[in-house]
Amino acid sequence: MNAAGGGAGARPFPWGAVLDTGLCRLRLDPKLFWELSLVEFTAMTGAFAPRPARFRRDGLEMLMRAFPD
Template identity: 70%
Template sequence: MRAAGGEAPARIFPWEAVLDAGLCRLRLPPSVFWDLSLVEFAAMAGAFAPRSARLSRAGLVGLMRDYPDDGGGGSPPSVTA
């Protein structure tokens, strides 16, 4: 079913995921959970946290080239400062 004007249909709200995050992962009491606005909940769930940099495939290849496994199965070399 499409909305008037040919717009895409509305997505179903992910209640199961929101309830799991709020009540299980964040361990909020139900009264606190239900009193939150969507913006407050999103902030508590980390939606506005800066994304951490991820290692790209090229970065991994570079690390593997620069720090190859020695193949000996022994302890890694000691590091001195």
């Protein structure tokens, strides 16, 4: 058993994207960035925000009737 090793299909942690988001996009101080837990960092990115309702077929049909061109 290799609990920490991941499986054959395990993807590496996306450090490049995380560093870019934290240091460049959110402009966090490096000290603060490295002190954050993964949950805190994820919350700062807006990942826990409610998602808007999906666009449904009836909405499309309404728009097609309103704008027939």
